[in-house]
Amino acid sequence: MTNPLYDQLFGRHVGKGNPFLRLADGSVVTYAAFLARAAQMAHVLMQGGLQPGDRLAVQVQKSPEALALYAACVQAGVVFLPLNTAYTTDELSYFIDDSGARMIVCDAKVAGALTPIATRAGSRLETLNADGSGTLKDSARAMPESFQSIARATDDLAALLYTSGTTGRSKGAMLSQGNLLTNAATLAKEWRFTAEDVLLHALPIFHTHGLFVATNVTLVAGASMILLPQFNVDQLVELMPQSTVLMGVPTFYTRLLDHPRFDRKLASGMRLFVSGSAPLLADTHVQFEDRTGHRILERYGMTETNMNTANPYAGNRRAGTVGLPLPGVEVKVTDPDTSATLPRGAIGQIEVRGPNVFKGYWQMPEKTAAELRADGFFITGDLGKIDEDGYLHILGRNKDLIISGGYNIYPKEIELVLDAQPGVLESAVIGVPHRDLGETAIGVIVAEPGVQLDLDQIMAAVEVTLARFKHPRRLVVVPELPRNTMAKVQKNILREQFKDVPGDLTRQSA
Numbered sequence: 001m002t003n004p005l006y007d008q009l010f011g012r013h014v015g016k017g018n019p020f021l022r023l024a025d026g027s028v029v030t031y032a033a034f035l036a037r038a039a040q041m042a043h044v045l046m047q048g049g050l051q052p053g054d055r056l057a058v059q060v061q062k063s064p065e066a067l068a069l070y071a072a073c074v075q076a077g078v079v080f081l082p083l084n085t086a087y088t089t090d091e092l093s094y095f096i097d098d099s100g101a102r103m104i105v106c107d108a109k110v111a112g113a114l115t116p117i118a119t120r121a122g123s124r125l126e127t128l129n130a131d132g133s134g135t136l137k138d139s140a141r142a143m144p145e146s147f148q149s150i151a152r153a154t155d156d157l158a159a160l161l162y163t164s165g166t167t168g169r170s171k172g173a174m175l176s177q178g179n180l181l182t183n184a185a186t187l188a189k190e191w192r193f194t195a196e197d198v199l200l201h202a203l204p205i206f207h208t209h210g211l212f213v214a215t216n217v218t219l220v221a222g223a224s225m226i227l228l229p230q231f232n233v234d235q236l237v238e239l240m241p242q243s244t245v246l247m248g249v250p251t252f253y254t255r256l257l258d259h260p261r262f263d264r265k266l267a268s269g270m271r272l273f274v275s276g277s278a279p280l281l282a283d284t285h286v287q288f289e290d291r292t293g294h295r296i297l298e299r300y301g302m303t304e305t306n307m308n309t310a311n312p313y314a315g316n317r318r319a320g321t322v323g324l325p326l327p328g329v330e331v332k333v334t335d336p337d338t339s340a341t342l343p344r345g346a347i348g349q350i351e352v353r354g355p356n357v358f359k360g361y362w363q364m365p366e367k368t369a370a371e372l373r374a375d376g377f378f379i380t381g382d383l384g385k386i387d388e389d390g391y392l393h394i395l396g397r398n399k400d401l402i403i404s405g406g407y408n409i410y411p412k413e414i415e416l417v418l419d420a421q422p423g424v425l426e427s428a429v430i431g432v433p434h435r436d437l438g439e440t441a442i443g444v445i446v447a448e449p450g451v452q453l454d455l456d457q458i459m460a461a462v463e464v465t466l467a468r469f470k471h472p473r474r475l476v477v478v479p480e481l482p483r484n485t486m487a488k489v490q491k492n493i494l495r496e497q498f499k500d501v502p503g504d505l506t507r508q509s510a
């Protein structure tokens with residue numbers, strides 16, 4: 001009986017004494033120990049009544065146990081559904097209901113708030129804390145250290161990752177074993193990973209970047225990772241001499257460049273710096289090379305597709321481009337109105353097809369049909385062009401999306417909360433340039449006639465509903481929103497009007 005994802009990412013390393021995780025305190029978790037822990041957790045999942053294909057919703061801090069839970073799900077054929085640790089109870093409630101998660105694993109600190117949601121959804125609740133303790137560990141301790149993997153096919157679901165939508169309603173992207181496996185194998189080969197590599201891991205593990213790109217690639221190669229609980233630039237500088245690869249969002253690189261100790265000598269043992277999730281400014285690319293002698297390798301991906309394109313390892317890594325299609329992935333640029341493929345150099349919507357492309361949105365056939373064509377091409381919502389040498393340039397978005405420090409913020413989700421506040425007639429949320437985070441959200445509000453808005457009260461409502469990273473960094477009140485002849489709000493005008501406002505928390509009327 002085979003389970004391709006488990007066999008190729010994890011199973012090959014069972015019993016091996018080489019390090020998989022290196023922790024900041026100097027301790028090491030070997031592959032053997034990690035996989036024994038995962039097997040024990042797989043037993044807990046089975047004994048908890050989970051069947052292959054059931055969803056397990058996980059909102060926990062980054063830890064070796066959190067990663068072992070991912071491995072346990074793969075081994076037990078359970079669909080892993082990781083959730084941002086910043087999500088509020090309101091947000092979690094939606095994901096749990098929508099996915100029909102049979103089990104929820106969360107930090108003991110939020111178990112009280114989640115209990116009614118779990119009860120209503122008929123889900124079992126287990127806890128897993130940042131230090132690895134909790135009911136999951138308590139149950140796992142008594143379990144055998146090996147587990148007979150549940151048979152899976154490459155088309156079976158391995159993970160459900162939610163990605164927000166332009167309507168304000170999040171969609172669960174269904175990722176199969178094959179989606180994850182082919183992409184990990186391709187990236188490990190393209191980026192020449194070997195068992196000698198040590199990846200400096202400072203990304204969260206609830207998104208594609210930190211979970212699938214960084215972790216799966218390390219596993220494919222049998223390499224190791226320095227697992228940091230979160231990004232901390234001083235820690236990165238401290239640990240860089242022990243590492244060979246860093247994967248990060250552009251903010252990692254701008255913060256490193258701001259660090260006085262970050263120089264050529266510190267980076268001399270590194271062989272690769274990868275950037276993605278948001279546009280890397282060409283200027284950052286150039287400054288980084290001047291400072292360290294390394295050219296950052298920028299790549300382009302999505303939750304729905306894993307990675308699509310990457311600058312070459314050996315060839316020319318071109319600043320301001322996301323490189324060439326990965327082996328097995330087709331990329332084309334099409335006319336948004338006619339869907340016709342455009343010639344090289346022309347700007348249009350970016351579409352991708354390949355074994356990396358997801359199976360569709362969870363229980364949303366209409367949304368799936370609107371974005372995933374019958375011939376397998378996925379309409380990314382990004383705009384760009386392919387140049388004469390085949391490099392893809394991302395030049396804009398056909399979707400109303402803000403990317404702040406690598407996190408996606410869908411304006412509609414915030415606008416729905418702002419519009420629901422007393423005295424608010426309407427609102428528009430826009431992204432403006434931010435030195436540290438790339439972009440930051442600003443809420444532009446119109447009050448009902450004669451109403452004096454209480455912006456603190458409005459922010460308080462946003463705070464209980466939405467995760468911190470989605471909060472507008474500034475609210476401004478305007479007499480009316482600019483509209484075109486079709487009555488559509490012209491966000492480009494607002495972006496221009498507010499582009500120079502500092503992305504701080506000051507609230508004012510424009």
Ligand code: MCA
Nearest residue numbers: 207208209231251276277301302303404405406407468469
């Ligand atoms: C934290 N905060 C943020 C963000 N992160 N606000 C807006 N945008 C953010 N990205 C909040 C904090 O809660 C805090 O709130 C305040 O801002 C200041 O936080 P700070 O200490 O500066 O932030 P940090 O903890 O250092 O985090 C910044 C970060 C982090 C390191 C850039 O956001 C991060 O790790 N981003 C990576 C996201 C990622 O992995 N994306 C991949 C998605 P308070 O004021 O209350 O203190 S996968 C993807 O996009 C595709 C598939 C792809 O291509 O990879």
Ligand code: AMP
Nearest residue numbers: 163276277278279299300301302303394
């Ligand atoms: P997500 O929904 O979190 O998977 O975010 C995917 C989106 O991030 C893509 O559709 C792009 O808009 C953006 N993105 C990812 N990588 C890059 C990159 N290297 N340059 C520009 N945008 C990127």
